Amino acid sequence: MHTSQLIAEVLRVLAAGLLLISFAMLSGRRTQQLITLFAWQGVMLFLSTCLVAYSSGLTEMYYSAALTLLLKVIALPWILNRLIKRLGAQWDSEQLVNVPTTMLAGLVLVIFAFGLAQPISSMATTITRHTLGIALAVILLAFLMMITRRKAVTQVIGFLAMENGLFLAATSATYGMPMVIELGIALDLLVGVFILGIFFFQIREQFDSLDLHNLESLKED
Amino acid sequence: MRAVSFIRQFVEVALAIAIAPLFTGWIAQCRAWLQNRSAPPLLLPYRMLRKLFFKDVALAADASALFRATPYVLFGTMVLAAAIIPSLVTDLPLARVADSIALVGLFATARVFLSLAAMDIGTAFGTLGARREMMVGFLAEPALLMVLFNAFLLYGSTSLPSLVDGYRTHPSVIDPSVIFAAVAFVMVALAENARIPIDNPSTHLELTMIHEAMLLEYSARHLALVEWASSLKLFNYACIGFALFLPWGIATQGADGAGALLVAIAALIGKLVIAGAALALIESLSAKLRIFRAPEYLAMAFLLAVLGLLVHFLLGA
Amino acid sequence: MEILIILGLPLLGAALLALFGARRFAAELNAGMSLATLIAASLLVVRVIRYGPMLFGREQFFVDPFNVFLVALTAFVGFTTALFSRPYMRIEEAHGRLNPRRLRLYHSMYQLFMFAMLLALLTNNMGLLWVAMEAATLSTVLLVSLYRTRASLEAAWKYFILCGVGIAQALFGTILLYFAAEKTLGREGMTALLWTHLNAVKGQLEPRVLGLAFVFLLVGYGTKVGLAPLHNWLPDAHAEGPTPVSAVLSGLLLNVALYAVIRCKVLVEGSIGHLLPGRMLMTFGLLSAVLGAFFIWRQRDIKRLFGYSSIEHMGIITFAFGLGGPVANFAALLHMTVHSLTKSAIFFTAGHASQTAGTQQMDGIRGLVGISPPIGWGLMLGSLAILGMPPFGVFASEFLILTTAMREHPWTTPFLLIALGVAFAGIFSRVQPMVFGESDSPPLPHSPALLPVFVHLAMVLTLGVYMPAALAEWYRAAARLIG
């Protein structure tokens, strides 16, 4: 009733914030800044998950909220920060392919995502249904970001942002996946980041830079 | 098949063998007259053969068996051909053995053997002649086949006796295609028998000759047989021409008795006399072609024959 | 019970090898664990033959005709590859391209990879399937970059990013699936993600959502299948990783990914009808086959060459599944089997060939029959088999696929004809000079033990002229299952 409507409003605001942050990442220049934005996305996710848990009264949602807090707000940003400090990569900015066009593309994507999600979310029973479109938009934006970035680290951040979008979808559309799956996903994510860490160092020692244009030797010529 | 028909068969073959050189002699005489030279005696070819038969053979050192066998094969094929062609009678037992296509095949066999023999010694002129002979052959043979095909379309058979019978029984209409066929046939006959304008039987200018070039290494009885065979060949062609285009006088099926045979012989001789004169005339009037022009000449003959076929379809039944 | 053993053994192996992977006996241990897994798998197979399909562990795991033969195949190829890798990796170590630490990593990751794939095959839970696929990716990433050369790092990086992104799409698809399913199945006990349950109610699932889900799942798992144009990681990873890894990637991972796609296809078809998913698969298949063939034409590196040939064949299989119907599905399953057997065998011989020649560049490999007849003939026969020359089994499946295509979608046959012809020309023109002709290097004193190669080829040959009734029965049942 009243409270639920309020919660729905807040959730929508949070989702909008998430989307906003994705745009910010899309236009963000410095790695450090991107990591911070990623952490903020985590925060948004954490809050929205809590709200969903409260409104739906599902206890396991609290767990996944906690998981989010641990993983996406604290652990991953911390790891990434340590990484880029160790690699001395925190300040290297990169030239995006022409920010305005990227933004325009992002805008189109958002509209597309909403159009796609509209019929589906209309049939959802949860109070959070309208966020599905936003989740899809976040995913696509993250994808776009990965395409436009040239640094290994930033690509990884885009990858993680995509995970965020997925998580939002999971919570918003369907009050979260079963716990086992959540855990599995989280584990995979963690391992993935560790492997990435290993990679960064290997790449670093081989190419002494994280620029991806070093990684363009394997091709059909 | 009765004994009498075998007798006639024998008579025909014997006659062919006998008068073939005479025909050659006659042509030579006509040519001499037309070119107002003093003519050689009519029986010169016989004397020639006799002389050759009693000479010693001078055989190239490494001539192979093929070389020595060839004259006999030539003579054999030509005699057999003479046995198949209805020059006097159509009721020939041997005519069932080979129809006109097989006849063309027989001529081809003779040609191939002669060419191989010419290549056997490995002299420059021999191989040259062999090549030219085969070249003339592979253009003349299809033309001849087309002529026969034409005749088949008219009378529905490839065996010459039935052709003659068919012609005699049919009301003798002149199908327009026959004219084309006849011209083509004459051209082929000239080419195949080494006459002007393709070849000159009486030349020995090596670079231009075809037939003679192949015989260079032959001597004595071998040469005699080859010469005899070639005059038989000429005779055979003449008889094919008669059977196809002017079969009057030939004793047909059922027309038995010595009378018909005598008539046939008389008719044959008459036709030969005329044909010989005509041939001599043609040879005297036309000049020999360069060897490179020969394909065009033969292609012309070939086209005429095919044209005859088409004409038959366009105008004829 | 078998399930626990089958899944436990590789896990145990991974743990043990993580400890002892650097010892002398590590390779034997690796092979031993694989053998044990194979035995367990065959026990399971026997049991399935006897009692038919079954569910385990609170329905989280299940065995049906579709996955049981893939389990057997995976265990078998895993074992033979372990056998092959024993001498091969020794030689690599002797050549100084690897050190014991890397070997430890290799061995434990190998077992982990086997575990992930068996899990993906055996689980009944679409979410778990996703987790397993991701795990398979993560475990192979480090294997691809085992040599730590620039090229191998680059390949591994691309592999990781592309497949990671892809798999993320797959996750979104899974979520959508769950989203659609929970309305009919409810949230209790995770039944909403169990394939068997979904399969039971697929008729009632929301078509729109499933259509959307299928797109994401197809793009996600399709990336791992190597469907063009999502295939770009595949040739690099195959060329730069160690040969045993290339063998299992081509022989097993692609199959498992395709298996995931097909599982999803079954559900989606049930909800939105045959047309849409079938057409999508056919289009992807044709595109991959043709593109793969033309890429084959331009290769110089032997392992890259056969990597592209894997793309081509995966395309053909996908196309066949897209055709649908008993014959085409049968052919596709058969093709999956023979392709993984043949392709792994080829990679074994290719590995030895490039080891003896000291290069992976095909211009550097000449006259193998002269150098070592087993390698030469192995490569020649393997290539002929993969090119669809009878009496090898690949021909059997291509025969069925082509004839069915001609009957049902004649317009596709020109593309198939082009793909097969170009691929044939491309591969054969490369293999012939490698096998035949003069070689400047002297004959090997003793040729390497190529038992796995010839065992594989013998099996493929047998499948071409005679198929055991039980196997045929599985194929048929699986084909029915897929519809």
Add this chain to the structure above:
Amino acid sequence: MLLSANHWISGLAETLAVNDLHSVLLLVAAWMVLGFAGFLRPHSIRFVARFLFPAGAVLCLGVALLAGLFLASGHAPQLVVLPLGLPDLPFHIRLDVLSAFFLLLLGVAGAGISTFAAGYFRSGEGTAPALLGLEYHFFLASMAMVILADDAYLFMVAWETMALSSYFLVTSHHRIPEIRRAGFLYMIMAHVGAVCILLCFGVLQGGSWQFTFDAMRGAHFTPFWATTAFLLALLGFGAKAGLVPMHVWLPEAHPAAPSPVSAMMSGLMLKTAIYGMLRISFDLLSVRFWQWGVLLLALGLFSALFGAIFAAVQTDMKRLLAYSSIENVGLIFTGIGLSILFETSNMHLFAALAMTAALVHSLNHALFKSLLFLTTGSVLHATKQRSLGKLGGLIRRMPWVASLALIGTLSIAGLPPLNGFVSEWLLLQSFLFTPQLPHAFLNMLIPLGAAALALTVALSAYVMVKFYGVIFLGQPREPSLVNAHDANWLERLGLIWLAAGCVLIGALPQLAIMAAAPVTGKLVGDTVRSSSTFWSIAPIAQEQASYSGLILLAGILSVVAITFVCVRVVAHGRIRRTAAWDCGYPWQTSRMQDTAEGFGQPIRHMFGTFFRMERSLPSASDTAPRYRVYIEDRLWRAIYLPIARGVQKLADGIGFLQGGRLSIYLLYSFLTLLGLLVFVL
């Protein structure tokens, strides 16, 4: 008399042939066993060649005997189903008259070839003896299985096994790059052709899993699909038979192989393609259209002329024979085309005549082409020379081979009274009846066809005179030729067997016609009347056309004998051996003889449009003047190079798709995703 003989044979067949098919299968299996037996002593040429190959020859004889008896006995088709193959599609094997005829062909020619091969293979040549034996006998067995197969799968398996084994045989001297190239070209064409045949079966199948030929016979097709199937079959089998323009591999592969293998490929393997064509267009397809006949006729005649012309300008003896194979295949296809024409306009007797011509010519070609290829093998071993420019005069060094080659030469040149003439005679006869076709337009055209046929036949005589004359006659063009040795006894035996076949069919063509009669009866529903007398044939009617090889032969021989005797009686036999006269020209050398190029000159002159020619003429100031001419097939540049270039271009073109940039790859995935989403939206 003939009929009584026929009765006697059929009676024998009744008693002997309980079930021919089982025995045939046993023999085929025995071939495979022989193939593997070689590995008992892998490196002993004496064991493999001198023991296994003759055994294989005996098996060939057995196959021929059984097939012949089956044809004579007029049994109903026999069927066997082996528990092999695909689960729902076990191997179906069927022996009917068509298969029997081609088995007969296979056995008869195969026996000769295997006997020759036993003497031919030397140690230390090409692949190891055991491997050679394996490939050789599998080649034989697979050809037999192609002929016996009764379902699409077994057919394709046997077909490709045939291609594979022959490929390995062709490349047995794989260290020579040209041979590898030839093998590659052969393999490509074979594979593409096979895929076409496969697709043809895909059209023909009676339903899902209905791949047995019986199911196909039952199925019905719209004209469009029937024509599609026919065209696919034509592509596939034409590629194997070397029909222009799918012929390019043939003149490369046949010469590259060891001579017995060339003989098998030209003599036998091409015939399996003919068999396939007949099987599909007359047996499996229930409907035919006259346009097919016209197509086959046109292609066949063109191939025949093309082959003859190219054979005439070759300077390599085996390439020459390969092109002549193209010519003969063209003639056979001409016969099939005519037969379809007649059959579709309900003139079954003439259809039977045309098909008889095609079948008999297949048999003849198997005999004389194998014979000639084998003789080239002996020449090759004796002289190590394949180029006509380096041979000559061998009739004095190798009389056996020369005299047997002469028989082959005369037969292939289509000269009476040998067998080549018979089939060409039949073909011409069937051409003679085309005017009775109901299509006025065709009536105009087909005489041109007949003309082309006549030209081809005559041209083949030219070719063969060149072949025989340059190799065996004249003076040796290389000093090394003087110590050329004749074939050994096994080789002679094989050659004699084949030559005897040529003479026999030439003298008694009705034997071959009798063998073909049941086939035509089954395929076009009528049979050629073999005439009342046993010594002559009159396929349509006595007064229309008749031919008797026997009497012709006897006649020629007797007249020759009589003449000889007369000449000896009348004259004398004195002979004086001297130097060749040659118009008294003194210094003759062997270089003055006409060369192979010289023989090609008139053809190059007349048919210049067919070739791409590159000539290097000596200039007046050349110290070592030399005349070179290089002939190339226009079709190669017109069709095949463009295809190859196109594929290359495309392959180069798509390279950019994989430029190595990860972002681009991601973009691909992204766009794919969006595209599909739009698609489902």
